[in-house]
Amino acid sequence: MTSSRITDLLSRHPLVDGHNDLLWELRELANYDLDAVDLTRPVADTQTDLPRLRAGGVGAQFWSVWVPCDLPPEQAVTATLEQIDAGHALIARHSTELGFAPTADELEKVFASGRIASVFGAEGGHSIGNSLATLRTLYTLGVRYMTLTHEKNTDWADASTDEPAYDGLTAFGVEVVREMNRMGMLVDLSHVAPSTMDDALDATESPVIFSHSSARALCDHVRNVPDSVLSRMSTNGGVVMVTFVPPFLTDEAKQWGIEYSDERTRRGVDLSLPGVRAMADWLSAHPSPPVTASTIADHVEHVREVAGIAHVGLGGDYDGYPLFPDDMGDVSTYPLLFAELADRGWSDPDLAALAGGNVIRTLRDAETVARSLQATRSPSRARIQDLDT
Numbered sequence: 001m002t003s004s005r006i007t008d009l010l011s012r013h014p015l016v017d018g019h020n021d022l023l024w025e026l027r028e029l030a031n032y033d034l035d036a037v038d039l040t041r042p043v044a045d046t047q048t049d050l051p052r053l054r055a056g057g058v059g060a061q062f063w064s065v066w067v068p069c070d071l072p073p074e075q076a077v078t079a080t081l082e083q084i085d086a087g088h089a090l091i092a093r094h095s096t097e098l099g100f101a102p103t104a105d106e107l108e109k110v111f112a113s114g115r116i117a118s119v120f121g122a123e124g125g126h127s128i129g130n131s132l133a134t135l136r137t138l139y140t141l142g143v144r145y146m147t148l149t150h151e152k153n154t155d156w157a158d159a160s161t162d163e164p165a166y167d168g169l170t171a172f173g174v175e176v177v178r179e180m181n182r183m184g185m186l187v188d189l190s191h192v193a194p195s196t197m198d199d200a201l202d203a204t205e206s207p208v209i210f211s212h213s214s215a216r217a218l219c220d221h222v223r224n225v226p227d228s229v230l231s232r233m234s235t236n237g238g239v240v241m242v243t244f245v246p247p248f249l250t251d252e253a254k255q256w257g258i259e260y261s262d263e264r265t266r267r268g269v270d271l272s273l274p275g276v277r278a279m280a281d282w283l284s285a286h287p288s289p290p291v292t293a294s295t296i297a298d299h300v301e302h303v304r305e306v307a308g309i310a311h312v313g314l315g316g317d318y319d320g321y322p323l324f325p326d327d328m329g330d331v332s333t334y335p336l337l338f339a340e341l342a343d344r345g346w347s348d349p350d351l352a353a354l355a356g357g358n359v360i361r362t363l364r365d366a367e368t369v370a371r372s373l374q375a376t377r378s379p380s381r382a383r384i385q386d387l388d389t
Contacts, residue, residue, distance in 0.1 A: 006338045007057070009351055014059030014111040015334060016356030018241035018315030019121065019190075019212035021064045022048040023083050023090070025319045028272060032086040034093050045273050047318040047330040050097050053116055055332035060107050060117035060356060062211065063087050064320065065143065066124065069152040073129035080127040084120055084141045091118050102142050104364035119143075121188065121211055124150030125157060125176065130384045132179050144363065145186035145209060148173070148196060155384060158193040160222040168199035171387040179380045181206045184370030186363065189213075190223070190243075190315070197229045206369040207238035207362045212315035214248045215302040221248050225303075233307040237365060239358045240307060241315030242299045244324055249299060252289040259286065260323075276322040291325040293336045300341065300354065309350050313359045 023032075025046050030036035043049045053061070065083035067076050091098045099110035101117035110117035120143045127146070128134040138146070148169075149159035156173035158164050169177070177200055180187050187208040189197045200208060216224035225240055233240060247257030263282050269275040276283070303312040318324070318331050327336055338351055346354075 003335070003339065005342060005348075006335045006351075009338070009348055010057030010059065010335070010355065013352035014107065014117065014356040014360070015057050016060040016062075016107070016117075016313065016359045017058055017331075017334075018062050018209065018313060018359065019064050019123075019243070019317050019320065020048055020061055020331070021066060021317065021320035022046060023063055023086050024066055025272065026086060026090075027083070028270075032082070032089065034089065039090075039094065047273070047324070050094060052330050052332040054097075056330075056334040058116055058331060058334065059111045060101065060119075062119055062121040062145065062315075063090075064123045065120050065127070066122075066150065066320075067127060069124060069126055069150050071126070073126070076126050077129045077131075077134055080122060080138070081141075084138070084143065087118070087120055088142070100142065102144060103367060104360050107360060107363070121145040121147070123147045123188075123211075124191070125154040126150065126152070128176075130155055130172070132176070132380050132382060135176065135179060135185075136183060136379060139183045139185050143185065145188040145211060146180065147188040147191050147211060148176070148200065149192050151191065156388065158196045159191055160193045161191070162193075164193065164195065168193070168195035169203065172382065172384040174199070174203045175380055175382045175387060177203045178205070181366070181369060182373040182377050182379070184367045186366055189225075189229075193222075194226055194229060197225070201229070201232050201236055204236070205373065206366040207236055209238050209313075209359065209362060210240040210315070212241060212243035212245075212317040212320075214242050214245075214296075214299040215306075217306075218299055218302055219247075219249050219251055219254060221254050223248055227306050230303060230306040233311040237311075237362065239311050239313045239362050240303050241313040241359065242296060242303060244296055244316045244318075244328055245321045246288060246291040246323060246325060249291050249295045249325070250289060253291050256286070256288050260288075271320075271322055273322055288323060292327050293325060293333070293340045295325060296328070296337055297340045297344065300337075301344070304350075309353055310358055310361075312354055313356070314354065
């Protein structure tokens with residue numbers, strides 16, 4: 001009964017996933033050659049393809065346009081544009097399955113047409129090369145959130161996995177947030193330091209998101225959201241999209257992830273499914289701690305408890321990490337999580353809010369704020385050298 005209930009629910013309410021790294025995998029596997037990677041069939045070297053998205057009930061996807069932090073600014077901008085170009089090519093090639101949806105209304109319209117609504121999220125402020133004009137260009141091209149940092153600090157914001165440099169946001173970082181608000185681009189606080197989370201929440205005039213983070217109270221990982229920040233989400237109106245990456249879900253998996261990363265680095269193996277196969281001997285001798293849909297559900301329920309039911313969503317991060325929970329290894333498995341929550345007593349309205357209702361509301365609210373701000377505020381011409389002296 002639960003299976004049919006979840007299937008029916010996700011047919012009526014779009015499951016909006018906050019983060020998927022397929023585009024970078026397509027770059028690594030085939031330099032974006034969509035003839036070489038047939039996404040209409042199961043793909044052995046990715047966790048994402050069209051049949052599995054359908055099986056997972058995914059109704060809308062924020063496709064990540066991530067590029068490495070160590071690229072010089074001009075190369076980072078170019079690589080980001082290449083990611084966006086590949087995303088549009090993907091949508092155009094599979095137009096019977098995917099539809100470009102840069103607004104909340106268009107997301108709902110594409111979903112109603114039976115296709116998977118698609119839009120982009122830039123994973124890291126290094127993608128704009130310290131230029132607000134570049135930020136505006138990304139918005140024009142369909143980017144609807146930007147993660148303020150990735151693993152390294154930008155020149156204007158502290159990351160959670162780098163040494164603190166600014167105690168949060170610089171003056172230019174605040175201006176980035178203000179300009180994102182003016183455009184209607186969601187401020188994404190995954191990857192950033194708690195000080196940056198607080199500064200951004202202080203500066204923003206719109207709801208924010210965490211596109212792929214979990215609860216720090218349950219797993220003490222710097223990538224997760226502390227309760228002090230979760231408690232601010234109800235006032236802000238945004239949403240925390242719980243991620244499925246095992247090292248962010250339990251302390252045991254976090255420690256295992258450190259050991260896996262160290263060995264992977266020693267061997268020169270990348271973060272890909274072929275890389276996992278190259279690590280088979282080590283993985284056999286060092287099995288990952290058990291992590292399941294139930295573990296993810298614990299994080300979902302913690303965010304609901306602290307932030308409120310209106311402020312929780314899902315951001316799986318598939319194809320952004322090679323190993324996922326034992327029973328949720330690819331994008332086909334979302335219904336298992338919904339079934340787990342249904343078994344815990346979640347109502348259909350609460351499941352629909354989790355699936356996508358909350359993030360669609362957040363996007364629509366950001367659009368409303370942007371229209372108001374655009375009536376009174378011109379595009380910012382601020383430069384980092386003028387504000388951060």
